[in-house]
Amino acid sequence: MRRLLPLVLAALAVGAMPVEDPIEIELTKLADYDYRPGMDLPASVADLDGIRVVFDAYMHNETDDDTKTFLVVGDACMCAGTPLVNHFVEITLDSGRTGYRPGQITFEGRLSVSEKTDDLGLVESLYRLDGNFF
Secondary structure (H helix, E strand, O other), X not given: OOOHHHHHHHHHHHHHXXXXXXXXXXXXXXXXXXXXXXXXXXXXXXXXXXXXXXXXXXXXXXXXXXXXXXXXXOOHHHOOOOOOHHHEEEEEEOOOOEOOOOOEEEEEEEEEEEEEEOOOOOEEEEEEEEEEEO
């Protein structure tokens, strides 16, 4: 019985921490409003802050080789030029590095929703995801 106690405690500890299933989202829904700096974001978008999500997207065609951070967009025709700030998600890979990959890719991770500004106070991004793709 004494040998089983550590196993039972470990099993209870694992069970006490439920795995959070990601919520499937569509990136086009994140862009479905006219963004203005400083505005209150729609509740349907703001409520996703801190949530594990999964979505399909396309890498922006200006993605560098051997990078950990890059932009993705929800529609293949938005891969050229500079997308509007509420039309992309900035991805930071949890592990590994990558370069540009054509075609639709599935991403999963924790989404941050807020204005991220540069040194001049200009909004760089609204959506950031720490995660991976598969």
